[in-house]
Amino acid sequence: MSEAPTTPPTEKNISVHVSITWIHLLIGLSAALTIFTLFNIPNKEPLDNYTLLFITWGASILILLFALYWLDRSRPTQPSSLTRQDWLLFGWLVLMAFLLRFWRISSIPFSMSGDESSQAMDSLRVLQGLIRNPFTTGWYTVPTMNFFFNSLFMSVIPDKFIGLRLPYTLFGSFTVGGVYLLVRQITGRRLATLTALLTLTYHYHIHYSRVGSNQIVDPFFMVFALYFLYRAMQENRLFFWGLSGVFTGLAMYAYAGARLTLLVISGILLFLAARTLGKFIKQHWHGAVIFYLGFLITGAQMLQFGALHPDDFNARVNQIGIIQSGWLAQEAQTYQISQAAVLWEQFYRSFFALTYYQDRTVWYKPDAPMLDPASSVLLIFGLLYGTITLFKNQKFLPFAAWWWGGTLLGSMLTESPPSSQRLVTLIVPSLFFVAYAVDRLIQMLRRAIPQLGGNLLYYIFLLVFAFNSLFFYFVEYTPRRAFGGGPAETATILAPYINNVNGKYPVYLLPDPGTNTEFPTWAYLFEEPYTLLKDPLASPLQVDGLNNSKGALFIAFPSRFAELEILREQAPGGQLTHIESQSIWKSEIMLYQVPPAQDP
């Protein structure tokens, strides 16, 4: 009996097709450049030259975006839904926003605040070569990239107010245009126009676009990162996935609040993946990978800094976070209540931050809720509607995620809610919900009374909102000079008197006993040297200004006014000027200028 011939087991053929094009090589080059910066930044000293690393960082981003742009040309994509009319409206909105935010920017708001000045001083240090590393943190753990950006404007604009505030005016203006693009991309033209026009004229947004501080950057990055994200999903374009990642990465170089961008977008992707049971991931996993690649190529340097210096990177968050700082436990112990009760109070203070409670700081201090009564109720209606119907209508998702993320992380879990500077990011989603509620109410009315047509009701609402908001900011709020507080107002008033001396004669300051003589606005605005006379003057005075022939300028704070009388007796003939502001701070100072001695 012969054995049946055994057939050899068939081998599975594995075919691996690898196709690497120059586009993939470019993406690899971009990643390699990022790794190069990551290896080199920690080895550098603060005063080393970072130019090469900065250029490498910028080049890695541009190369990635260039490669993605070319990659899209060989992939099936959808055309953009935006028309020429949309871009014209975008341009008009940016222009109008700029005019409203730039007009009289050096005097509205009047005071140069201490926080503005501190950031300005770090920007000046960049120009002086004292800060050279753009991948670290500076004043109050603000990323130094802010100061590099500011220094570009301050190096060419001599006016200290305009040079410092203009970059933030631009951020605010482009945010208004970006709001239109984002809402247009997700919903339609009517709601987009409505939301953008509300943002254009909203006093809270106008104020922070006029202040030389980086809070207004938070909504800028969020708006554009979300806009590119939704455009990427709708048009199936990797370039926009990458651009969204780049904007999210750039947000790491802004104020700590801008880090919310990454959390919100990650939350949106997770929600969509869970909601569609993985269908979203199957369809868009390439895009999601590109998003995080873009984010890492742009923001890895700050993430590395955070990993190497977590205490520096998170200092501000740890300082104001109620859990990290121990405030929550301490508060519960002080008032003998549970931590849940403290958290509940924090929650409703944050939930009603724009509609009921008032700003606790001198960052804005409007002495009224941020929204008028009608808009407050509209916000609550729109927000609740958008949140409840989230699973049914995902068009609300980015705005709901943004609003709740900002409210819970930026307000409820921080000390002293509501603090307006931490809620700037909420402006856009809040106004979206106001716009949505108005839109729905008008559509409801049209359904009830079908003859009601046209857009008259929209125009009426917009006109009332805009007039109310602009009147409040420019006519009621501005003369109060609330921004910055009393010391900032005093310093701003004093600066021209001190700077006009031009070295012709010495300047003496007689401050009140409790005056903070290290106040940052003094360092930023006072260009001329001055001498502090902290101790009460005794007669006979031994002050150079009285004894030489050059003359002198004495500036007294209220509790030292009487000492100017002693000076007048000793050196009569000078000019006494009393300055009293009409603001809420009632700042008061007195100047005594001793003229130079006349030749006989």
Add this chain to the structure above:
Amino acid sequence: MTENPLPPAPVKKGPSPLIEFDLKLRPMDLLRWLLAVGLGTWGGWLLYQQATPFPTEPPSIFSLVLIALGFAAFFFFPETDLEG
């Protein structure tokens, strides 16, 4: 002899209306709209009264109930168009 019939009375026209329109209403929809706007406005106004010049207490339950009722009328309405 037959009497001559009276000439037909001329049709008299009243003064032409200055304003004339046929109003078609959906009463239930209008009621819900009025509830949403009315209760919302009332609640919002109370909220604002408490908030100025400075809020010393949390928002009153009454104002929140009014807003919640207004929201209910706002919510239970056929879906509106988001597209614009």
